[in-house]
Amino acid sequence: MKSLGVHLQYSFDPSAQQGAQVRNPLFDLLWAVRENGSIQHAAKALGLSYRHVWGSLKQWQEVLGEPLVSWSQGQPARLTPFAERLVWAETRARTRLTPHIEALRVELERALAEARDGDQHVLTIYASHDLALPALRELASRQQRLHVELRFAGSVDALRALAEGRCRIAGFHVPPLPDSPKLFAQALKPLLKPGQHKLIGFSRRAQGLMVAPGNPLSLRTLADVVRTGARFVQRQTGSGTRLLTDHLLQDAGLPADALNRHELAAEDSHIAVAAAIASGLGDVGMGIQAAAQSFGLAFVPMANEDYFLVGLKDALDHPAVLKLRAVLGSTDWQQTLAAVPGYEPPAIGAAGEVLSLTKALPWWHFKQAKASVAPLGLLPTG
Template structure:
């Protein structure tokens, strides 16, 4: 199957019409990630001399330095250079799900024309890290497929409406499992469905390095001076956070920024890393990628839901082979906060969730 890639590109135009070079933005991001301009040049395959030429041009365009030499530290980003780095990371974090969905749709349209007889495996799921690892493996296989990124409720509703074959959603392990299962129950009981286990992941609070606001639990989000960035309604993460706040008896209206939403874990992490919020709630992987502190809260299982008849399809069987294989599992195990144990295991709803199990029969009353 052909792979379509779409990357976000942005720029700043000066009064004279000159534009900030994307190559310069990439270099500034490289300095942030690698710690020095020399290392950034090596990673980007750019000469050190040309890099400084780009930086000087950027300085002139912006009217202030983007990078300065510091004794004993080499070249370091200025506050303005740092803002450009975080602008780039926020843009990529916010737009990647949209662009990846569009890329997958284009791949599917190309596949329909080039291989019109091949059935298309349609997968609706959130833009998560294990899901991305699965998509990467599917692209390397011969399985024609289409990914559409959406919230968990939207995904299971799409499956119920027969718009897709597989729908991704997460269920926390432990005390909140019954409430989350009940939330999805209207869709789970519509047909004879089966669950395909994908991964276990950690959810928790993302905070600035060193946790300067001393945010350790959901009730701390309501303190004065704490700014929060939320996930959108309909996402599994938002549902879990709502349950945590109910348990802590914290009214959402008390949390500054509660109604401000982003659509991915990476986007909320980028928001905190840029200094525009003090905390977010999400999975551990982007917290580590953005060098944030992470306070774990709950572990949850991520599943793909499907009609049990779909398990007979060749493409679903190939997907199960990928999930059970060492390459996919090694990729997921390499993600901070993720475990791939049991990936590819097929479960019935009653087997996976105690609240779906048949109620035990009571003992018959003894006759007197």
């Protein structure tokens, strides 16, 4: 077997990149063949000639030393088992690293922006993984010449970065918690102080179970996941989604270790969980609707949650934060948010509006519920 190395590179381009995609022509070819069932149809989908696609596949087979496509007369072209393993391994690796790739790209864009215009405002945001935030970053650059240095981390880690002065704004998410806020309060209250910190409205989004197309295991609740022994792809400790999962287990009267998740590595983003499920490594995981849709997965809504940005009170008057709030309050942002599956405007206040902790998080001064706990922020699952 040939010994092969991987070489990464980047380029400067007049058009802005959306998200953190790292493209390679080999995988574009393989996905096109997989989705279209023939080299001819794959070539058409890619806007290339049959001769070009066929020649490229032969060249890649020589480089890799393995056959990539198999077919027989009258039968659709199929990826070989090696090629199937390759495309899914590459997809999982790329999606798992997406937050880090995005951080690298932002650092390079910041360096370029500072070299070209030293007066451009820069705002560092540590935030729980979210698929709408990169769109906000692009809009802020176009509207306000504001460079948002976006770094994804779990909700707890993002708030810790704010407390340690590593960012001016942080992002976290939490479901409505009128009756049973214990888990979220234990994790978040030490990092947020009423009067000292102020929230900024961002969005409301749907979280739920991401499952294979058609939901073959008929999973509707976490109790179903436990009952069937489905392989659960978990998020990393300290993430808001991990907190939400543990919260929903507690509400259902299930132990924290009830899910079959111990043999699968924890993932640090919604799209990494979706990629693991789409590749067959897991059967189900918690995530946002937009991530499920990006991998063609079915989505079972479980809870609506509020996503907030937060900063110190005296940071609200900083020019970069004022620009950010102006973008959030714009019609362009409302239209952008409406285009992301499962997202809607904030349920508390408006996007860009400053909110107090006690107003936006009524569970802040919580008391132990005396009655049985009702499901919180649940959406219909039918």
